[in-house]
Amino acid sequence: MSKKIVIVGGVAGGASAAARLRRLNEENQIVMFDRGEYISFANCGLPYYIGDVIQDRQKLLVQTVEGMNKRFQLDIRNLTEVTKINRAEKTVSVKHVQTGETYDESYDVLVLSPGAKPIRPNIPGIEEAEDIFTLRNIPDTDQIRSYVDDKAPKHATVIGGGFIGIEMAENLRERGVDVTLVEMADQVMTPLDREMVSPVHEHMRLHGVDLQLSDGVDSFSEKGKRVHLKSGRVIETDMVVLSIGVVPESSIATEAGLETGMRGAIRVNEKMLTSDPNIYAIGDAVEVLDYIFKEPTVVPLAWPANRQGRLVADIINGREVQYNGTMGTGIAKVFDMTVASTGWNEKRLTAAGKEFEAVHVHPGSHAGYYPGSTPVSLKLLFHPTTGEIYGAQGVGMNGVDKRIDVIATAMKGGLTVLDLPDLELSYAPPFSSAKDPVNMIGYVASNVVLGDNEVVHWNEIDDLVQNGATLLDVRDESEHELGKIPGSINVPLNSLRDHLDNYSKDETIYVTCQVGLRGYLASRILRQNGFKVKNLSGGYKTWSQVRRDFDAIEAGTKAANETAATATEEAPPVMTNQPVGEPIFLDTCGLQCPGPILEVNKKVAELGEGETLRVLASDPGFFADIEAWAKKTGNKLVSKQFVNGRVEAILQKGNGPAAVQAGAPAADGASMVVFSGDLDRALASFIIAQGAAAMGKDVTMFFTFWGLNVIRKPDAPEVKKQGLEKMFGMMMPSHAGELPLSNMNFGGVGQKMMKKVMSDKNVPSLDEMIKSAQEAGVKMVACTMSMDVMGIKEEELIDGIDLGGVAAYLGAAEGGNLNLFI
Numbered sequence: 001m002s003k004k005i006v007i008v009g010g011v012a013g014g015a016s017a018a019a020r021l022r023r024l025n026e027e028n029q030i031v032m033f034d035r036g037e038y039i040s041f042a043n044c045g046l047p048y049y050i051g052d053v054i055q056d057r058q059k060l061l062v063q064t065v066e067g068m069n070k071r072f073q074l075d076i077r078n079l080t081e082v083t084k085i086n087r088a089e090k091t092v093s094v095k096h097v098q099t100g101e102t103y104d105e106s107y108d109v110l111v112l113s114p115g116a117k118p119i120r121p122n123i124p125g126i127e128e129a130e131d132i133f134t135l136r137n138i139p140d141t142d143q144i145r146s147y148v149d150d151k152a153p154k155h156a157t158v159i160g161g162g163f164i165g166i167e168m169a170e171n172l173r174e175r176g177v178d179v180t181l182v183e184m185a186d187q188v189m190t191p192l193d194r195e196m197v198s199p200v201h202e203h204m205r206l207h208g209v210d211l212q213l214s215d216g217v218d219s220f221s222e223k224g225k226r227v228h229l230k231s232g233r234v235i236e237t238d239m240v241v242l243s244i245g246v247v248p249e250s251s252i253a254t255e256a257g258l259e260t261g262m263r264g265a266i267r268v269n270e271k272m273l274t275s276d277p278n279i280y281a282i283g284d285a286v287e288v289l290d291y292i293f294k295e296p297t298v299v300p301l302a303w304p305a306n307r308q309g310r311l312v313a314d315i316i317n318g319r320e321v322q323y324n325g326t327m328g329t330g331i332a333k334v335f336d337m338t339v340a341s342t343g344w345n346e347k348r349l350t351a352a353g354k355e356f357e358a359v360h361v362h363p364g365s366h367a368g369y370y371p372g373s374t375p376v377s378l379k380l381l382f383h384p385t386t387g388e389i390y391g392a393q394g395v396g397m398n399g400v401d402k403r404i405d406v407i408a409t410a411m412k413g414g415l416t417v418l419d420l421p422d423l424e425l426s427y428a429p430p431f432s433s434a435k436d437p438v439n440m441i442g443y444v445a446s447n448v449v450l451g452d453n454e455v456v457h458w459n460e461i462d463d464l465v466q467n468g469a470t471l472l473d474v475r476d477e478s479e480h481e482l483g484k485i486p487g488s489i490n491v492p493l494n495s496l497r498d499h500l501d502n503y504s505k506d507e508t509i510y511v512t513c514q515v516g517l518r519g520y521l522a523s524r525i526l527r528q529n530g531f532k533v534k535n536l537s538g539g540y541k542t543w544s545q546v547r548r549d550f551d552a553i554e555a556g557t558k559a560a561n562e563t564a565a566t567a568t569e570e571a572p573p574v575m576t577n578q579p580v581g582e583p584i585f586l587d588t589c590g591l592q593c594p595g596p597i598l599e600v601n602k603k604v605a606e607l608g609e610g611e612t613l614r615v616l617a618s619d620p621g622f623f624a625d626i627e628a629w630a631k632k633t634g635n636k637l638v639s640k641q642f643v644n645g646r647v648e649a650i651l652q653k654g655n656g657p658a659a660v661q662a663g664a665p666a667a668d669g670a671s672m673v674v675f676s677g678d679l680d681r682a683l684a685s686f687i688i689a690q691g692a693a694a695m696g697k698d699v700t701m702f703f704t705f706w707g708l709n710v711i712r713k714p715d716a717p718e719v720k721k722q723g724l725e726k727m728f729g730m731m732m733p734s735h736a737g738e739l740p741l742s743n744m745n746f747g748g749v750g751q752k753m754m755k756k757v758m759s760d761k762n763v764p765s766l767d768e769m770i771k772s773a774q775e776a777g778v779k780m781v782a783c784t785m786s787m788d789v790m791g792i793k794e795e796e797l798i799d800g801i802d803l804g805g806v807a808a809y810l811g812a813a814e815g816g817n818l819n820l821f822i
Helices: 011-024 043-050 065-072 138-151 163-174 194-206 251-255 302-316 346-351 400-412 437-449 458-466 477-482 493-502 517-528 539-560 595-606 622-633 679-694 705-711 723-731 746-760 766-775 784-790 806-814
Strands: 004-008 029-034 061-063 075-078 080-086 091-096 102-106 109-112 116-118 155-159 178-183 209-213 217-221 226-229 234-236 239-242 246-248 279-281 286-289 330-334 337-343 357-361 376-382 389-396 470-473 508-512 532-536 584-587 612-617 635-643 646-655 669-674 698-703 779-783 802-804 818-821
Touching: 004 011, 004 102, 011 029, 011 065, 011 302, 029 080, 043 138, 043 163, 065 075, 080 251, 109 302, 138 239, 155 163, 155 234, 163 178, 163 209, 163 239, 163 330, 194 209, 194 330, 194 337, 194 376, 194 389, 194 458, 194 539, 194 635, 209 539, 279 302, 330 400, 337 400, 357 437, 376 400, 376 437, 389 400, 400 437, 458 470, 458 508, 458 539, 477 622, 477 679, 477 818, 493 517, 508 517, 508 539, 517 532, 517 539, 532 539, 584 595, 595 612, 595 622, 595 646, 595 679, 612 622, 622 635, 622 646, 669 679, 669 705, 669 806, 679 698, 679 746, 679 766, 679 818, 698 705, 698 806, 705 766, 705 779, 705 784, 779 784, 784 802
Parallel strands: 004 029, 004 109, 029 075, 109 279, 155 178, 155 239, 178 209, 470 508, 508 532, 584 612, 669 698, 669 818, 698 779, 779 802
Antiparallel strands: 080 091, 091 102, 116 246, 217 226, 226 234, 330 337, 337 389, 357 376, 376 389, 612 646, 635 646
């Protein structure tokens, strides 16, 4: 027996239901009402049409009324609004929005898919304001795009930092509009936790978005051209986009007496059935169960609406299926960055009183030796003993979507953190690593569940240290100098065992490194030596990202205290001295760390006092390194920003806060013993040496035993040697180009592979590093005693090498605060 099925609302839920209903049954009469002109469009693509990323408007229209009617034999009535549900009569009252015609339409089964509408709060001045927009549908999109095209606004204020607000801010910036984004919370994108959104804040600022966090709109004046914030700041603007959020458009359901839940959403069961046995509801207007904890929730996203539309058609046709809940998996593009999450975040778990633990990792998007790898920051939330996964978040340039999707799939499959290391994921160097980031975060979380590692978090460590706790930073000294957690004690991992007697086993020792791996290794050493220890999750990187964000917010707040109007054009930075001439340009693109810093150091040495240098670098680490370098060397960092994915920095010679007085002796030095004759260790020693020299240190490298091979000439003259000396000569590499790898040398194949990768990634060769180090003033000393033992003569060494004994090294070491043995 055929049924008459009436659907209220199209787009994702309603249109999906209508198409599936027809595919399952050719006999049923299917009527779909939509008060808009367009019944199926790509609403998630609307901001990108405004930003001119999508240039063809027609591509936004998934289905037309004519096309869908013809293909699926439907009765689609657009521009027709359902105004009332008459449950007793099983009819709906409808009104044509253009003609005003009204009538009742009967139904056997009613499917409600009314969606959600943007919140438009009753803010003083909003009714008189002009050029205030919301974005929900095609007409909204046309209105905003026409305004930007025709009026060419210089400044826009976006109110709300959710998905739509972020996407509108980005696309308006793409159109050349200055943007201020106002958000009442202390962060944008609230599905992410505070530490995970910090790099997003930084990235948005780098792209010119003025973030006003922890602030709200108090009123509008001058027809919306002045936005008054609760902090007292006043923003001069040309247009306003309201993206505060959405509310379920459930008024006809409420008026009909259907049961509603949180935020007025229509309450449904697992069959998408409302409190009326003849009425179903789907999409953004319904309250469903959360997939993880089976608690009521409202999640206005595209996937749930599409899935519910298909399922409700199956259920109406008697199929035994049900909707199992929504996890809330979502993703957004933020300029060059990808931001994604699934499941519950830490804020929500804490508010609900759930027991949980969290870990962070920062691996590469693919194999580091293949060009183009970028960091992926991941956070995983889980039960600390069972390993049940509660949620995950990811931020990065590439590969974030894949990792969050894999974890979301694992959650739907009932896997725990102990299963993630066992996932066999696709691997080739351009796409991933042999241990995918999902495997890696699984290993880290498994260590917590199995009791091999205890973690402390970024928002706990400062208070602990201030209250007397011991925090060991097990990174190398050069890393520690570039940035550290206040109060941390630098004990490099390789020397940790030599310092165990310095710490008490009666207190908990906290450890940190750059991203958490070395901290884990240190925690294992300490634990197995009887210490109580906790590792900082995500290491210094997670902590420093939040700290930089807090500093930026504080700086912005101080600047905004003037309550001045937002400038549409920023004034140029004020310099201490008048710059001499035009800035000199230095292009370091293609160089890997520490190459850009070394080039900057050399170029600045050639400048006169007050002269400026504009630097372009492709290494993202340069963004943080240049500020540390400027502070260390007493030069002034005027500005830094990302331009087309590259770092641009402007420097002025001298006048920095840590400027060294002319003629003053160097405050510190660095020395290292190069004992190893392995290529990789030699490379590491010269990278550190050049970095230390660039930071203003007097650097001495003391080459002894096998390390002497690093500084032998490739074209050394023949010298007279005794028997054993000749034998040593035949057994050892004759120059730096023949040095083997310490691991995976494979008879020289590994060495060749290493050199090929270095060449592909524009990493200087060892010979080039040696030359650069000498040009940077690094002093190189050959141990004369070792030369005698190894049978190496002075004539075999490269030019510029001093000869000396242990006193030469000790003299250099005594005047320094960085001493390494490699």
